[in-house]
Amino acid sequence: MSWHATVLTLFPPMFPGPLGQSLAGRALAAGLWRLEVRDIRDAAKGRHRSVDDTPFGGGAGMVMRPDVLDTAIGSDDGRPLLYLTPRGQPLVQDRVRALAGGPGVRLLCGRYEGVDQRVLDARDAEEVSIGDYVLSGGELPALVLLDACIRLLPGVMGAEASAEEESFSAGLLEYPHYTRPAEWQGRSVPDVLLSGHHAAIAAWRRAQAEQATRLRRPDLWRARVDSAPAGP
Ligand code: ADE
Numbered sequence: 001m002s003w004h005a006t007v008l009t010l011f012p013p014m015f016p017g018p019l020g021q022s023l024a025g026r027a028l029a030a031g032l033w034r035l036e037v038r039d040i041r042d043a044a045k046g047r048h049r050s051v052d053d054t055p056f057g058g059g060a061g062m063v064m065r066p067d068v069l070d071t072a073i074g075s076d077d078g079r080p081l082l083y084l085t086p087r088g089q090p091l092v093q094d095r096v097r098a099l100a101g102g103p104g105v106r107l108l109c110g111r112y113e114g115v116d117q118r119v120l121d122a123r124d125a126e127e128v129s130i131g132d133y134v135l136s137g138g139e140l141p142a143l144v145l146l147d148a149c150i151r152l153l154p155g156v157m158g159a160e161a162s163a164e165e166e167s168f169s170a171g172l173l174e175y176p177h178y179t180r181p182a183e184w185q186g187r188s189v190p191d192v193l194l195s196g197h198h199a200a201i202a203a204w205r206r207a208q209a210e211q212a213t214r215l216r217r218p219d220l221w222r223a224r225v226d227s228a229p230a231g232p
Pocket of ligand 1: 084085086128129130131132133134135136137138141
């Protein structure tokens with residue numbers, strides 16, 4: 001069975017969207033993963049098929065109804081249920097790796113001001129954020145999460161790229177890249193990269209990765225230093 005993604009959304013035409021192209025699109029066509037898109041509105045009852053209502057306690061916007069969402073989610077099948085929200089835990093590569101290593105995911109995309117908390121609690125949904133900014137719905141975050149997982153599935157990328165992956169697992173940003181021409185607009189490529197000296201190149205890249213992490217992401221750098229084994 002291939003890795004199985006189910007997306008619950010009010011906007012099914014947003015899928016597969018960009019995931020129908022390039023690496024993820026080829027993997028989808030090859031059956032390395034499977035996408036099921038469920039329209040939340042299909043679970044709504046009544047003449048108006050309403051999926052949302054005004055918030056108890058007042059306030060702006062609408063809240064998605066727990067009964068409709070519960071029907072849309074359906075039965076549990078062992079795949080984690082994730083709800084995309086800026087209130088969630090930040091998505092990190094370790095979580096992506098674990099999700100990619102499992103049977104798949106079920107992703108609940110909210111719209112409006114949010115969803116009734118009770119259905120998240122009742123269905124034990126994991127709340128996930130893709131960053132500290134607010135998007136208009138969970139669809140783009142769902143695409144981001146899926147892309148991050150799919151590129152890690154067996155057979156999606158070559159062995160070369162999966163080794164590259166290890167550099168992020170080491171908690172470092174990547175070193176900078178260069179290609180031809182060796183001289184461009186008066187800018188040259190670092191000499192060491194043209195030296196053919198593999199050990200020197202590896203050492204330079206490592207140093208560049210460390211410097212970039214230290215300067216750009218002191219939070220990552222600190223986490224990495226803190227988790228390093230104690231010195232002699
Ligand atoms: N929905 C709206 N904004 C979001 C974000 N930053 N992460 C996840 N889901 C969201």
